[in-house]
Amino acid sequence: MGVKLADLFPKAEINYDLLKGKKIAVDASNVLYQFVSSIRQRDGTPLMDSKSRITSHLVGIFTRFSNLISKGIKLAVVFDGKPPLLKIREQERRAFLKETAMEKFEEAKQEEDIASMYKYSKQATKLSREMFDESKELIKAMGMPVIQSPSESDAQMAFMNEQDDVWACSSSDYDCLLHGAPRLIPNLTLSQVRKLPNGKVVKTQLELIDLKKGLRDLKITHDQLIALGILVGTDYNIGGVKGIGPKKALKLVLEHKNFDDLFASVKADFNWKEIYAVFKSMPIMKNYQLRWQEPDVEKIKKILIDEHDFSEERVQSTIEKLNEVKKSREQKGLGDFF
DSSP: OOOOOTTTSOOEEOOHHHHTTOEEEEEHHHHHHHHHHHSBOTTSOBOBOTTSOBOHHHHHIIIIIHHHHHTTOEEEEEEOOSOOGGGHHHHHHHHHHHHHHHHHHHHHHHTTOHHHHHHHHHHTOOOOHHHHHHHHHHHHHTTOOEEEOSSOHHHHHHHHHHTTSSSEEEOSSSHHHHTTOSEEESOOOSOSEEEOTTSOEEEOOOEEEEHHHHHHHHTOOHHHHHHHHHHHOBTTBTTOSTTOOHHHHHHHHHHOSSHHHHHHHTTOSSOHHHHHHHHHSOOOOSSOOOOOOOOOHHHHHIIIIITTOOOHHHHHHHHHHHHHHHHHHHHHOGGGTO
16 A cells, blocks of 8 residues: 655656666565556456466566666566564455455456456455566566565665665655655656556656655655654554645644654554654665576576467567667676676
């Protein structure tokens, strides 16, 4: 879910020329859920191979990541580890919503209501351990580094960004900012349209959020941003304080410099200090390695064609796109890539 700050933080429109040659950390869970929920047939059925195994996530990885690589972007994909104990409530809430959605999907299926089947199938989206493992295997075969964070990927990506090991983080969630990521790209995709949960299709623009600039514009510190996020609601205090949205939260944070006074003034029914501590002390891995390799063409074909029945023609076409990137890189010299 993530903290809801989209309407509050200023964004700058950018183009892909700015990102050429830059290293970007990608939130794996974030994009995989996007792929599995959106890459579906008209009745909501996800794409599957001949053994009825879901392949929507593999289609998304191979297509989107290849397109981004063709733009000269170096992607490092970061996976979640063990969630904080405070997130258990949110996980239980999500599991309940998915079960409810699946029940409604089955009802719609009985009634042959195609539109409702599509709607509820998206809401019931789940990612299995096998799907995560397959995703890692394909990402590595495509030559991108896979980083396994000990806890939340948002914190791991933010640390990598702070260390200048990556230029920015990519996620549609804004939690990376609360963890201190200097730069966030909310919509890293070549597609210029996005389908909202209500089915409406909207145009999108590649955007960049600069944390320091945003804090200056809002006239708050990073610690105040964390407090603001807690007021609005995070994965560790779902819903935040009732009746408080981003703009009201900003007003309250500016009025109350002392956080004890701030949360007392809104009669918060949760331990704000416990949530604040999660953002300030999330476990991260410091000895990660970021090394990009040449795509393993045979491994890619084995995963997609041999194991999951992908079209050999389409796979080969995308591989040729990756080879064009390789040729372009070789002209500049391998030293620019590694």
